[in-house]
Amino acid sequence: MKILLIEDDHETSAHIVYALKGEGHDVTVCHDGQEGLSAARAGGHDALIVDRMLPSLDGLSLVKQLRADGNRIPVLFLTTMSGLNDRVEGLKGGGDDYLVKPFAFPELLARVDVIARRGAQDSEPVRLRAADLEMDLIRRTVHRAGKPIELQAQEFRLLEYLMRNMGRVVTRTMLLENVWDLHFDPRTNIVETHMSRLRGKVDRGHGGELIHTVRGAGYTLRAD
Amino acid sequence: MRIRFLRTEGFRLSALYAAVFALSMVILGGFVLVIISQALRDQIVTFAYADIGAIRNGYVIEGEYEAREVVQQLMAGPANSGFYLLQRGGRVLEGNLPAMGPRTGTMELSVSSAGRSREVLGVGEFLAPGLYVFSGSDLARPRAVEAHILNIMLVLFPAAILIAVAGGALVSWSFLRRTDAMARACREIMQGDLKLRIPVRGTRDELDRLAEAINEMLTRISALMENLSQVSNDIAHDLRTPVTHLRNRLERARADSRTEADYAHALDTAIAKADEILGLFTALLRVAQIEGGERRSAFAPVELDSLLTQMRELFEPVAEEAGDVLQLTVADRALIRGDRQLLVQLFSNLIENAIVHTPRGTRIVLSLSREQGRAVARISDNGPGVPREEHDRLFRRLYRREASRSHPGYGLGLALVAAIAELHGATIQLVNGDRPGLTVEISFPLMDTEKS
Numbered sequence: 275m276k277i278l279l280i281e282d283d284h285e286t287s288a289h290i291v292y293a294l295k296g297e298g299h300d301v302t303v304c305h306d307g308q309e310g311l312s313a314a315r316a317g318g319h320d321a322l323i324v325d326r327m328l329p330s331l332d333g334l335s336l337v338k339q340l341r342a343d344g345n346r347i348p349v350l351f352l353t354t355m356s357g358l359n360d361r362v363e364g365l366k367g368g369g370d371d372y373l374v375k376p377f378a379f380p381e382l383l384a385r386v387d388v389i390a391r392r393g394a395q396d397s398e399p400v401r402l403r404a405a406d407l408e409m410d411l412i413r414r415t416v417h418r419a420g421k422p423i424e425l426q427a428q429e430f431r432l433l434e435y436l437m438r439n440m441g442r443v444v445t446r447t448m449l450l451e452n453v454w455d456l457h458f459d460p461r462t463n464i465v466e467t468h469m470s471r472l473r474g475k476v477d478r479g480h481g482g483e484l485i486h487t488v489r490g491a492g493y494t495l496r497a498d
Numbered sequence: 499m500r501i502r503f504l505r506t507e508g509f510r511l512s513a514l515y516a517a518v519f520a521l522s523m524v525i526l527g528g529f530v531l532v533i534i535s536q537a538l539r540d541q542i543v544t545f546a547y548a549d550i551g552a553i554r555n556g557y558v559i560e561g562e563y564e565a566r567e568v569v570q571q572l573m574a575g576p577a578n579s580g581f582y583l584l585q586r587g588g589r590v591l592e593g594n595l596p597a598m599g600p601r602t603g604t605m606e607l608s609v610s611s612a613g614r615s616r617e618v619l620g621v622g623e624f625l626a627p628g629l630y631v632f633s634g635s636d637l638a639r640p641r642a643v644e645a646h647i648l649n650i651m652l653v654l655f656p657a658a659i660l661i662a663v664a665g666g667a668l669v670s671w672s673f674l675r676r677t678d679a680m681a682r683a684c685r686e687i688m689q690g691d692l693k694l695r696i697p698v699r700g701t702r703d704e705l706d707r708l709a710e711a712i713n714e715m716l717t718r719i720s721a722l723m724e725n726l727s728q729v730s731n732d733i734a735h736d737l738r739t740p741v742t743h744l745r746n747r748l749e750r751a752r753a754d755s756r757t758e759a760d761y762a763h764a765l766d767t768a769i770a771k772a773d774e775i776l777g778l779f780t781a782l783l784r785v786a787q788i789e790g791g792e793r794r795s796a797f798a799p800v801e802l803d804s805l806l807t808q809m810r811e812l813f814e815p816v817a818e819e820a821g822d823v824l825q826l827t828v829a830d831r832a833l834i835r836g837d838r839q840l841l842v843q844l845f846s847n848l849i850e851n852a853i854v855h856t857p858r859g860t861r862i863v864l865s866l867s868r869e870q871g872r873a874v875a876r877i878s879d880n881g882p883g884v885p886r887e888e889h890d891r892l893f894r895r896l897y898r899r900e901a902s903r904s905h906p907g908y909g910l911g912l913a914l915v916a917a918i919a920e921l922h923g924a925t926i927q928l929v930n931g932d933r934p935g936l937t938v939e940i941s942f943p944l945m946d947t948e949k950s
Contacts, residue, residue, distance in 0.1 A: 359796065376776060378769075428811055454812060458784075458843050459777060461850045461911070467815040 275390055276300045278319040280310030280336065281352065282328050286375065290323065293379040294386070307331025314340055319347060321390045324369075326353040326360065334367045341368035348389040361457065380491035384443045391442065402437040404484055405497035407476065409437055418480050428453070429472050436485065436495040445492035469493060512666015519662045520655065527651040531644060538640035539619060543604055546621040549580065549633035557625045565625065566592040572633075579639070581609065581618050583632040593632075600630035607634065617641070676705050680712070692720040733782060737775065744771040781910040788840065788917040799945060800841060802832040802873050806864050809845045813853070821858030824849070827865045832873035834942045836922045844918040847911040848877045848938050856881030873942045883934035892928065 277294055281287040282305050291301045302319070304310035307328035314322055314336070322340075324333040337349050351364040351372045364372045370389040373382060402409040406419040414430060416423045425433065431453045436444065446465045450456040454464070469485070477483045486494050549572055556564035569582050569592040583593035590597045595609055600622060607618045620634015676699075683696045695716060696709040751764030810826040817824035845864075852862045860881045867874055884892065893916040919926050919940055929937040 362796075374780075376773075426811070455839070456812075456842060456846070457839055458846070460846060462813070462816045462853055463819070464812060464816055467819045470819075471815055 275320045275386070276302070276318060277321050277323060277386065278302050278304070278310070278313055279323045280304045280307070280314075280328060280333065281323070281325040282306065283325070286325075286352075290382065293382055296379075297383055299386075305329075307333070307336050311336050311339060314345070314347065315343065321348045321350065321386055323350045323352060323386070326351055326364065334364060337368045348392060350385055350389055378490075380443065380488075381445050381447060384445045384448060384492060387442045388439055388444070388448070391439070402434070402440075404437055404440050404495055405482065406480075407437070407484055407497075409434060416476075418476060423475050425472075425475060428468065429475065432468055432472055433476065433495075436493065440495050440497070443488050443491050443494045448492070512662065512669055516659055516662030516666060520659050523651075523655055523658055527647075527655075531647050531651075534647060535640055535644050538643060539637075542619050542635045542637075542640070543621060545580075545635065546604075546619075546633040549582070550621060550623055550631055553584070553631050553633070554623075554625055557629070562586075562591070562629070565629075565631075569593060569631075579636050581607075581616075581620065581632070581634045581636070583630070585630050586628050595632065598632075600624065606637070673705075680705075680709060684712075687716065692716065692723060729782070729786075737778065740771060740775045740778070744768060744775070747771065778910070781914065785910060785914050785917050788914070788921055791921060794837075794921060796837055797835045798838070799833055800836045800838050802834055802841075802875060802942065803828045803830070803866055805838065805841055806845065806866055806875065809842070809849060810864060813846075813849045817849075817853050817862060820853050822853055822856065822860045822862055824853075824862045825864065827863065829865065829867040830873075832866060832868055832942075833945045834873055834922070835945050836942070840918045840921070844915050844940075845875070845877070847915050851911060852877055852879045852881070852936075868944070869941075871944060873944050875940045875942070876937055878931060878935060878937040880931060880935040883930050883936045884928065886930060889928045893926070 277299050279287055279290055279294075279301055281290065281303065284305070287303050287305070291303060294301045302313065304313050308330045310324070310328065311331060322337075324337060326333040328336070333351060337351075340347065340349075349369045349371075351369040352375055353360055353364070353372070354375050361372045370392060371385050373385055400411050402411065408417045409415075410417075411434070416425055416430070416433065432449065435449065435453050447459075449465050449469075450460070456464075473483075473485050477485055484495050484497060486496055488494055552572070553565050553568045556568040565584060569584050572580060573582055573594060581593070581595050583595040583598070584591040585593075585597050585600070588597050595607075595618075598607070602622050602624065604619070604621050607620065609616050609618055617637035618634045619637050620632055622630065622632040624630055676697075680696050683694055687694050695713045698706050698709045698713070700706065747764065748768055751761065751768070755761045755764055806826060806828060810824060814824050849862065849864070852860070856862075856879050860879050863876075863878045865876045865878070893912045916926060922942055924940050924942040927939040927941075929939055931937055
């Protein structure tokens, strides 16, 4: 993937470039807002990673201008300490996701992966499928190998998020944010317990595990 | 410094007052002068008519001789200052005035008498054709009264102005003295003595009220400052511990690691420790931000009952895994104004506390009811409870109970709960149960439309 990184702090940008290149991505870096806007307008990138605080033009204004141009490139905002309103502002301003610094490599990689896919997706699916697991988004039903699986509302949302991001790693934080709308770090293992219940219903007793734990990163739903 | 009081508002006001005062004195004095002088002249004229009346009576009843007799009597009267003339044709019959052209009515004459020139006011009339009479009085007396009044005014006027100016100066000086004292106190406070207060006289005047307002502001500021310095002390102190641990671990890893796996493990724990420190920062910032109150702008109606239902669904599997039971009893629906995300965090922290800080098999009950126009949410457990004397300290930042030091955490969970509750105008109460257990009771104001 070709990624444009707009980040003024050289140490942070070097860190991110290192992480992305390690995954085989192609990264261009701009250290200034105006310069970054020109580079983004020039095109040729699959995703944009933008710091909120930038010299000459701040990240939020930069993305707003791009969106005003009709540019639909997936955008991941970066920020230092999490201002409570910053997240909402960033997403309203045209960002696709929001990541608070510092972050672990897997968190960054998983999010870039997910927003880039979202950009490529064209129409809203009505049915999701992974091997013999089938989810009907209209009827709100789940079947595995033709047999119905009863899921609670939260379990359904959790499985839906995993299936929508099939083959990609989703982190604990991404699940907390997207499935439960929780924007803080809980002290209990919310994600783990819910995931374990979901696995009990989806995987146990069926041939072949679909939900896998990715050590040090999160979870993935894979049909291999 | 000496000139400075001339520039004060008090002085400007008193100078204006003195000018208005002087002008009104001039106008009033002028009126008095005119009225008194007119009254004195009217009196002279009235007496003159009375005299002429007497002379005319004498003439009408007994003839010219009697008229001359009356004039003589009048001139001989006690303390007489009058001037009389009775003339036929151009010849003086009687009187103390030389013959003159017979003019009738009220008039002022200038006569020479006993070698002095006199101003005389009087009345002239014909008693019969050719028989002319004049009676009048010296104007010296009214003139003297006028001069006297004028003299009094000339003395009083500057005295009054002097008093007005002196009074103004006094007022502005005392005003200035108090504002100077206030300015001095402010300056000393700025130099760091936050305990100092602006002097208040206790007269409840406007300066006192201003001083009291400033003092209240200072009290609030110093409370905030104390809080702030408390927090920065806490941060400095509490950050030392994890950073020291981190440093120790790295040092030990440097000394002890033999294999690549050893190093990897050491680095993993170091990263985890660093994350913990960063988490502490984030949590502190969050508390500060919520306490700052800026979040209130994002308030919207929140259904507390559905929020609690969501909380139960979220934590029920977690509680079950910890061997606890989580129940929800919603007695009433309740709509409040608030920030849903923050309320979720508030209830999460309280429920997590109940799960983490209690032994297995604890029963945790969430409940919601409407009581006296408020929405009261309760999180109760039948765990070991918290001693009464620790209740207040629990909500302090970075406070950690001895019993909970073995659990991960920063001691900020309840500080955050307190900050979020305060932001929502809610009150928190800790109630010890009898089994023993602990109940956290949060009472929110209902939305106005909900109160009925």
